[in-house]
Amino acid sequence: MAYSITLGLIIGTKEWRQEVQSCLEGSGARTVLDQPAVGEWPAFLERLERTRPDVLLIDFANLQAPYDELIAQIKNSAAAPQVVALHKSAEPETILSVIRAGADEYLYPPIGANLGKALERLAARLSTRMNGNPNGGKLLGFFSAKGGCGSTTIACHTAVELARQTNVDVLLADLDLDAGLVGFLMKCKSRYSILDAMANTHRLDLSYWRALVSNGTPRLQVIRAPGASAQREEPKTDDIRTVLRFVRFQYEWTLVDLGRGLNPLVLSALDEVDQAFLVTTLDVPALHQVQQIIRSLIDSGYGQDRLRLLLNRVPKAPDVMPGELEGLLGIPVFSMLPEDHGSVYEAYAEGQLLPANCNLGRHLTKLAAAIAGIQEPANRKKFSLFR
Ligand SMILES: Nc1ncnc2c1ncn2[C@@H]1O[C@H](COP(=O)(O)OP(=O)(O)OP(=O)(O)O)[C@@H](O)[C@H]1O
Ligand SMILES: [Mg+2]
Numbered sequence: 001m002a003y004s005i006t007l008g009l010i011i012g013t014k015e016w017r018q019e020v021q022s023c024l025e026g027s028g029a030r031t032v033l034d035q036p037a038v039g040e041w042p043a044f045l046e047r048l049e050r051t052r053p054d055v056l057l058i059d060f061a062n063l064q065a066p067y068d069e070l071i072a073q074i075k076n077s078a079a080a081p082q083v084v085a086l087h088k089s090a091e092p093e094t095i096l097s098v099i100r101a102g103a104d105e106y107l108y109p110p111i112g113a114n115l116g117k118a119l120e121r122l123a124a125r126l127s128t129r130m131n132g133n134p135n136g137g138k139l140l141g142f143f144s145a146k147g148g149c150g151s152t153t154i155a156c157h158t159a160v161e162l163a164r165q166t167n168v169d170v171l172l173a174d175l176d177l178d179a180g181l182v183g184f185l186m187k188c189k190s191r192y193s194i195l196d197a198m199a200n201t202h203r204l205d206l207s208y209w210r211a212l213v214s215n216g217t218p219r220l221q222v223i224r225a226p227g228a229s230a231q232r233e234e235p236k237t238d239d240i241r242t243v244l245r246f247v248r249f250q251y252e253w254t255l256v257d258l259g260r261g262l263n264p265l266v267l268s269a270l271d272e273v274d275q276a277f278l279v280t281t282l283d284v285p286a287l288h289q290v291q292q293i294i295r296s297l298i299d300s301g302y303g304q305d306r307l308r309l310l311l312n313r314v315p316k317a318p319d320v321m322p323g324e325l326e327g328l329l330g331i332p333v334f335s336m337l338p339e340d341h342g343s344v345y346e347a348y349a350e351g352q353l354l355p356a357n358c359n360l361g362r363h364l365t366k367l368a369a370a371i372a373g374i375q376e377p378a379n380r381k382k383f384s385l386f387r
Helices: 014-024 041-051 068-076 092-100 111-132 151-166 194-199 206-212 237-248 264-272 284-299 322-329 341-349 359-372
Strands: 006-010 030-035 055-059 082-086 105-107 138-144 170-174 220-223 253-260 275-280 307-314 333-338
Touching: 006 014, 006 041, 014 111, 030 041, 041 068, 041 237, 055 111, 068 082, 082 111, 092 105, 105 111, 138 151, 138 237, 138 264, 151 170, 151 220, 151 253, 151 275, 151 307, 151 359, 194 206, 194 237, 237 253, 237 264, 253 264, 275 284, 284 307, 284 322, 307 322, 322 333, 333 359, 341 359
Parallel strands: 006 030, 006 055, 055 082, 082 105, 138 253, 138 275, 170 220, 170 253, 275 307, 307 333
Antiparallel strands: none
16 A cells, blocks of 8 residues: 655654654655654744644653643644554553544554554545645646756646636746746746745745745736756755645645756655656657656656656657557657647747647647646637736
8 A cells, every 4th residue: 555645753662663664665655754752842843834744653652641732733733734643552541532632543552563554544534635625726747858848838838728717726836946937938027936935934824925926817826946047055855845735725726847857856846746747759869768757757656647748749740659659658648739830939939928729729728628627628819928
């Protein structure tokens, strides 16, 4: 059983820690917080809110009853994790008092043996909560097999189209920190970037966030990447997760341009997204890269069902057919977008996005409809951003 959940471990008892760790190996659960004791309470809460584990395993061996206040503070934090109490006592009275105090699960020795089942229950509960929560939107990542395959073009147009077709709030975020062009294409006015959000996760709330984003079209907000010349430290992967988890609850759809290839930043963002769109052209070097990327993701346990292959710049008479590619790469082709150099060139030369009625524009409309699960895309006149 694989659990795509994040965990916080507060375990001081050595044997329990070992048992938990060996139970988690290969389970797909990720540990985002790991310390032997709660320690200083405010610092702990701050850390909890920053790392936001879905589930917190707490060793109750050294904690004093009553537990109500402690569990309430943990559950009322922004992280609001599910709490699993590890306790040496198997007495019904103790179990009851801990559960009554607000713990979601109670484990007693042998901890390792009992943990698997508890995690299964928690993962199922969390997945219902995520899918059933009207405030939890969908995160979509776009990344190119190699430079220039088209992830930025596709992410920008799909974001505009999703906002237009669904009429709900959409965010377009540029996580291509080296060469992000979303801000330029979308004519972003804000001088802040996603890096500011990542550097300030401790004060990430709606009012801070609003100061960072720009308005694109109605219902679409944009947060750009820092300029190519900006001096910056390598962001922490935990901060990327925190920002993505935050935005999930502010927008119905968040589209993230991840740049090209796999690196630690892309990998941690891919962990957070619901669907990962891998964009490739049909030339041999790009297909070679795609093959490597897919293999490496699947080998590392990435759910194949989250990967969506997008073929871009497909010529009228392609050398290789989608069926052949699916055989070669082992995953289905989600969508094919045509080569349309003329339209792209003309639109960009005028500082506009693509018109709706060009070949590529029509395909992008359909792509957004397919992503949103809309059967017949609504008609529209113009697909112009820069008015
Ligand atoms: N379907 C298409 N038909 C014609 N030109 C396209 C198409 N898709 C993208 N392009 C062009 O290809 C170039 C690269 O596109 P884009 O910047 O979107 O790719 P990318 O994968 O984001 O590149 P980078 O690696 O630089 O981030 C751009 O000039 C874009 O206009
Ligand atoms: Mg790009």
